[in-house]
Amino acid sequence: MNKFLPPDYHMHTHNSGDSKAPMEEMILSSIKRGLTEICFTEHLDLNYPILPDLPPNAFDLDVESYRNEYLHYKEKYAGQIILNFGVEIGMQDDCVNENTAFIKNGDFDFVIASQHLLNKRDPFYSDFWEADTVDNIFKKYFEVTLEDITYFTDFDVLGHIDYISRYVPKGDHTYSYERYNELIDAILEQLIRHDKGLDLNSKVLAYTDMNLLPNPCPEIIKRFKDMGGKIITFGSDAHTPDRVATHFEDMVDIVRSCGFTEYYTFKKRIPTAHKLL
Numbered sequence: 066m067n068k069f070l071p072p073d074y075h076m077h078t079h080n081s082g083d084s085k086a087p088m089e090e091m092i093l094s095s096i097k098r099g100l101t102e103i104c105f106t107e108h109l110d111l112n113y114p115i116l117p118d119l120p121p122n123a124f125d126l127d128v129e130s131y132r133n134e135y136l137h138y139k140e141k142y143a144g145q146i147i148l149n150f151g152v153e154i155g156m157q158d159d160c161v162n163e164n165t166a167f168i169k170n171g172d173f174d175f176v177i178a179s180q181h182l183l184n185k186r187d188p189f190y191s192d193f194w195e196a197d198t199v200d201n202i203f204k205k206y207f208e209v210t211l212e213d214i215t216y217f218t219d220f221d222v223l224g225h226i227d228y229i230s231r232y233v234p235k236g237d238h239t240y241s242y243e244r245y246n247e248l249i250d251a252i253l254e255q256l257i258r259h260d261k262g263l264d265l266n267s268k269v270l271a272y273t274d275m276n277l278l279p280n281p282c283p284e285i286i287k288r289f290k291d292m293g294g295k296i297i298t299f300g301s302d303a304h305t306p307d308r309v310a311t312h313f314e315d316m317v318d319i320v321r322s323c324g325f326t327e328y329y330t331f332k333k334r335i336p337t338a339h340k341l342l
């Protein structure tokens with residue numbers, strides 16, 4: 066029996082600096098997977114540091130070309146799948162005004178705010194982890210996230226809240242919700258107070274050899290629920306067509322076991338609740 070799959074509200078195409086996926090292939094893969102609705106969330110990460118394997122300004126976004134392509138496929142696939150126009154915006158303290166203006170002018174359906182960097186370093190690269198102890202890095206990461214969502218506020222959900230746990234040095238078990246619960250609770254409290262939600266990100270569940278937890282880890286999803294959090298969206302963070310809605314069956318089980326009975330979709334930034342069937 067086909068299990069219910071919620072809409073995939075986090076995916077990238079060639080409009081993002083780290084994806085080559087044609088938009089139409091992401092759509093076709095979504096339809097094949099049985100999805101009735103998706104949201105593209107292309108990267109905008111201003112003032113990104115220069116990295117060895119990426120061109121400068123790799124995460125700038127040509128929003129007009131993105132919009133035109135989106136509108137073309139929205140019309141072409143009308144009646145087959147609902148397409149939404151979103152963005153994943155990278156937070157840093159040196160581009161709060163630019164990010165705020167970008168969202169104000171962008172006419173998006175949905176905005177994910179994500180903390181991809183700490184002190185201009187990207188956790189994907191080993192120099193990130195060599196800068197300090199793993200414990201201090203996690204502490205700082207959550208402190209900076211809390212600070213950034215205080216200054217940049219025009220978003221709908223916080224992306225993959227414990228993102229850096231994806232890239233922690235192999236074999237390191239420092240990270241757990243319990244260890245950083247005060248900082249994480251402060252972030253969740255702020256989201257709830259401002260009617261914002263969590264991006265439940267299944268990306269790493271596809272890395273079956275690494276035994277990683279989704280972002281957020283289930284303890285955070287449960288804590289968000291217990292604190293009164295309501296708004297959740299499901300996201301595969303797919304950068305290729307084969308990863309659309311990856312492990313959503315498992316994510317639905319996890320989310321249900323944390324007590325959620327509803328998920329959300331967005332149109333022009335307005336949230337709508339749906340029963341988690």
Ligand SMILES: [Zn+2]
Pocket residue numbers: 153179181224225
């Ligand atoms: Zn991200």
Ligand SMILES: [Zn+2]
Pocket residue numbers: 075076077153302
């Ligand atoms: Zn993403």
